[in-house]
Amino acid sequence: MPATSDAPLVHAVNVTKSFHGNEVLKGIDLDVRTGEVVVLLGPSGSGKTTFLRCINQLETIDGGRIWVDGDLMGYDDRGGTLHRLTDKRIAAQRRDIGMCFQRFNLFPHKTVLENVVEAPVQVKGVDRRTAEARAHELLEQVGLQDKPAAYPSQLSGGQQQRVAIARALAMEPKLMLFDEPTSALDPELVGEVLKVMRDLAQKGMTMIVVTHEMGFAREVADRVVFMDGGVVVEEGPPGQVIGNPQHGRTRAFLSRMRQEEQAHAQAVTEAVSAGVAALDDAPKEP
Amino acid sequence: MTDTTADRPGAIDARPVRHPGRWVAVAVIGVLVAMLVNSFVTNERWDWAYTFQIMQQKSVINGLWMGTILGTVIAMAIGVVLGVVLAIMRMSENPVLRGVSFVYTWFFRAIPRYVLLSLFAVGFGYLYLNKFDVGIPFSSIHFATIDYSAWSSTVLIGGIALGLSEAAYMAEIARAGILSVDRGQAEAAQALGMAPGKTMRRIVLPQAMRVIVPPTGNETIAMVKDTSLFIAANITIELYYQATFFGSRAFKIMPGLMAATLWYLIVCTILMLGQSWLERYFGRGYGPTPKATKQKLTEIGADH
Numbered sequence: 205m206p207a208t209s210d211a212p213l214v215h216a217v218n219v220t221k222s223f224h225g226n227e228v229l230k231g232i233d234l235d236v237r238t239g240e241v242v243v244l245l246g247p248s249g250s251g252k253t254t255f256l257r258c259i260n261q262l263e264t265i266d267g268g269r270i271w272v273d274g275d276l277m278g279y280d281d282r283g284g285t286l287h288r289l290t291d292k293r294i295a296a297q298r299r300d301i302g303m304c305f306q307r308f309n310l311f312p313h314k315t316v317l318e319n320v321v322e323a324p325v326q327v328k329g330v331d332r333r334t335a336e337a338r339a340h341e342l343l344e345q346v347g348l349q350d351k352p353a354a355y356p357s358q359l360s361g362g363q364q365q366r367v368a369i370a371r372a373l374a375m376e377p378k379l380m381l382f383d384e385p386t387s388a389l390d391p392e393l394v395g396e397v398l399k400v401m402r403d404l405a406q407k408g409m410t411m412i413v414v415t416h417e418m419g420f421a422r423e424v425a426d427r428v429v430f431m432d433g434g435v436v437v438e439e440g441p442p443g444q445v446i447g448n449p450q451h452g453r454t455r456a457f458l459s460r461m462r463q464e465e466q467a468h469a470q471a472v473t474e475a476v477s478a479g480v481a482a483l484d485d486a487p488k489e490p
Numbered sequence: 491m492t493d494t495t496a497d498r499p500g501a502i503d504a505r506p507v508r509h510p511g512r513w514v515a516v517a518v519i520g521v522l523v524a525m526l527v528n529s530f531v532t533n534e535r536w537d538w539a540y541t542f543q544i545m546q547q548k549s550v551i552n553g554l555w556m557g558t559i560l561g562t563v564i565a566m567a568i569g570v571v572l573g574v575v576l577a578i579m580r581m582s583e584n585p586v587l588r589g590v591s592f593v594y595t596w597f598f599r600a601i602p603r604y605v606l607l608s609l610f611a612v613g614f615g616y617l618y619l620n621k622f623d624v625g626i627p628f629s630s631i632h633f634a635t636i637d638y639s640a641w642s643s644t645v646l647i648g649g650i651a652l653g654l655s656e657a658a659y660m661a662e663i664a665r666a667g668i669l670s671v672d673r674g675q676a677e678a679a680q681a682l683g684m685a686p687g688k689t690m691r692r693i694v695l696p697q698a699m700r701v702i703v704p705p706t707g708n709e710t711i712a713m714v715k716d717t718s719l720f721i722a723a724n725i726t727i728e729l730y731y732q733a734t735f736f737g738s739r740a741f742k743i744m745p746g747l748m749a750a751t752l753w754y755l756i757v758c759t760i761l762m763l764g765q766s767w768l769e770r771y772f773g774r775g776y777g778p779t780p781k782a783t784k785q786k787l788t789e790i791g792a793d794h
Contacts, residue, residue, distance in 0.1 A: 262677055292685050299683035309678035312775045313696050323682035326692060355775040368678075375682060 211274065213238045213379060213410050214259065219268035221254055228254050230434040231268065238378075241411045243421040243442070246431035247457055252414045255431070256381050259412070260301040261294055272301060273378055299327060302372030306384040308364040310356040310371070316343065317352035320371045328375070335374070342370040346400050362393030366400050373404075380404065382413040418461060422446055430454045537745045544742070544749035550732045554753055557728030561649045561717040566710050568653025573660025578690070580665055591661065598658035603651075604722045610651040611723030615642040643724040651723065652716060656709065663705045667698030699772040707765030711758050718750075729753055 212235035221229040228251045236242050244252040257263045259270060261278050270277040275297060279286040289297070311319050320339035324330040330338075343349050346366040356364050365385055372380060382401065386394040398420050405411055405424050415421065421428055421442055428445040430437045432453045438445060449455045530536055544550060579591040601609075614622075618638045625632035641647055671694050679689040718730040726732070730750045737746015 260681055262680065295680065295683050295685040298681060301681070303678075303681040305674060305678065305681075307674055309672070309674040311675065311678070311693055311697075313700075313772075314775070322692070323684065326688060327683045357775055371682070 212236055213240075213273055214412070215271040216255075216259070217269050219255065219258060219270060220266050221251075221258060221263060222266055228434050229258070229265075232431075232434075232436060234429065234436065236379075236410060236412060238410050239408045240426045241405045241409075241413065241424055243425040243428050244412065244414045244431060245416075245421060245428055245445075245457070246437075247460075250431040251434040252431045253383055256383050256412060256414050259379075259381060260298050260303055262303075272297070295327075299375055300378045301381060302375060302377035302379070303381040304365065304368050304372055304383065304385050306387050308356070308361070308368045308388070310364055310367055312356050314355075315352065316348065316354050316356070316359070316367050319356070319367060320374050323371070324374050339370070339374060342373050343367075345373075345403070346370045347396070360393060361389045362396045365389065365397045369397075369400055369404070378410060380409055380411045382411065382415065384414050384416070386415065386417060416461065418446065418458075418465070430457070432457070535744055536748070537742060538748075540740070540742050541745040541748045541752070544733055544736050544745055545752060547732075547736055550729065550736060550749060550753075553727050553732030554729045554757075557645055557720060557725065557732075558714060558717045558730075558753075559757070561645050561652065561720065561725075561728065562710065562713045564646065564649025565652035565656055565713050565717075566706075568650060569656025569660045569709070569713075570664075570706065572653070572657035574664045574695070576657060576661035577664035577668060580661065581668065595658045595661055598655050601655065603655050603716055604719050606655055607648060607651050607719055607722035607725075610647055611642045611725070615639060643726075645720070645725060645727060648717070648720045648723050648725045652713065652719075656713065659709060660706070663702055663709070664698070667700075667702035668694060670701045671697045696772070700769075700776065703768050703772050704765070707761065707768065710765075711761050714757055714761065715754065 214234065214236040216232055216234045219229055219232040220227065230251075232251070232255055234242075234255075244256065246252045254263060258265050259272065259277070264278060277297060278289055278294060280289055311322065314322065317336065317339055320342060321332065321335045324335040324338070325332050340349065340352065343352060346369055348363060348366055348370070351359065351363065351367075356367065359367065369380075369385075385401070386397050389397065394417065398417060401411070401413070401420070402424050413420070413425070423442075425442045427439060428442045429439040430445055430449070430451075430453075437451050437453050438449065445454065446458060449458060530538075576591045576594060579587040580595075582588055582591075598606075615638060622636040622638045623632045624634045624636065675693055675697065676689050679693040680686075684693070717728055720726075720728045721731055726735075733750035733753070734743075734746040737743055737749065740746075
């Protein structure tokens with residue numbers, strides 16, 4: 205595919221993927237334009253995380269093609285015959301794609317600063333001084349300018365995920381992939397990570413986000429893609445897909461999400477009021 | 491809660507549980523220690539003064555450095571490097587590499603080190619006494635001819651034999667270490683564009699070291715002791731042989747043995763201290779914060 209200015213940054217056509225005979229992706233088509241924020245929604249097992257991992261080749265696809273910035277991912281197309289790329293060239297293709305994981309995956313044996321500096325120095329060959337200066341800027345951007353010497357184990361989950369975002373940004377990626385970045389966080393830490401992601405979206409970063417955070421999808425996404433059973437069921441602006449879903453499966457998923465959110469809120473309210481009541485009933489010390 | 495009256499229980503003043511077994515154990519140990527001290531005092535054949543003299547003999551010191559310690563260093567260097575290579579081969583997608591690694595480990599774990607040393611020195615010497623041709627098999631093309639008899643009883647051959655044996659054990663230790671590192675670590679490194687080799691060297695192996703170091707320390711200490719088997723390869727520049735040889739020449743058998751024993755104690759004590767330092771180094775980022783990091787953190791905090 206020729207890389208023209210109006211070509212999408214990510215161009216995925218008929219992507220299929222099976223694990224041990226179980227077809228997880230059944231022909232996914234997705235285009236993402238530069239600067240666009242796309243949220244992938246769907247029940248667990250719908251294939252959204254697998255598709256995300258296929259984009260930067262943490263999984264190899266069985267069929268279809270994925271182009272990122274005009275490069276065919278994983279293969280060299282020589283006159284219609286595909287040649288598998290070497291590990292080194294695949295690594296080179298991943299340089300421009302940042303990724304954040306559900307479980308952060310910071311390097312525990314390195315400090316925050318070393319985590320951020322590692323890839324620019326080791327992969328791009330950036331001079332260490334320059335890389336450190338840039339790392340300090342990035343840590344400030346994610347609100348962790350006071351933590352460069354801390355080890356990941358000394359940080360909260362929200363702080364770790366923000367370091368992971370800074371680490372990915374240090375490679376100056378054209379595209380950021382987020383794989384359920386807030387699912388492993390305690391509820392009170394979700395906001396700080398979403399805020400960093402929102403800022404990033406406002407700065408024009410192209411992002412593909414797998415998340416269950418409906419509020420984030422509604423406010424930040426340019427487009428919501430609803431997946432179920434390995435296919436894209438429907439896609440469109442968040443107001444349309446979340447506000448006025450056309451398909452039964454989307455409606456069922458969204459109402460289940462709403463119920464869960466309400467049940468969760470209800471449980472929190474009940475627990476709090478029960479706690480207050482218990483305090484009220486407690487015999488007062490004379 | 492603040493009021494204390496006579497009928498409310500106060501501080502606990504209870505009889506402790508009695509441990510008669512402990513007193514019996516102390517008595518038995520006391521008798522054994524007394525026997526040992528009695529032997530030291532009454533049997534002049536211990537001859538500690540002569541023991542210390544043997545420990546300081548040039549030939550004994552030379553045997554310690556050029557045999558026991560050098561042999562350990564050679565063997566462990568080969569063992570660790572080859573062991574890591576074997577571990578990576580064992581986890582390879584290539585079935586040939588996996589098979590070779592398995593067969594290697596199977597073979598070298600089954601052969602006693604004493605037998606292996608004889609095999610390398612005496613056995614190979616029997617096959618290729620003066621001429622060991624290096625070249626293309628089944629052809630008359632030779633790149634070099636080695637005089638094996640000049641090498642067969644050197645610390646180098648002893649170290650190689652023990653190192654090849656050690657690699658079989660180190661492979662299992664390294665494999666356990668590599669498998670202990672979460673898969674997400676390699677994925678994170680790959681997602682940053684790191685090639686597989688660099689991912690292994692910079693991200694996976696340093697974390698695996700936390701699991702690899704403690705058993706490797708034990709292996710090193712065991713290797714120091716196993717160099718006393720060098721005599722199987724007729725290697726005489728080695729602590730045990732030199733110390734006992736000196737002792738028996740002077741008819742001071744026990745002082746000779748004790749000279750070797752004390753040196754082994756000293757070397758192994760130093761190694762144990764080194765091991766605990768290494769464990770702390772590779773354990774950084776885990777568990778309680780080390781003092782230096784805390785210091786750094788407060789300094790940085792003060793800047794802002």
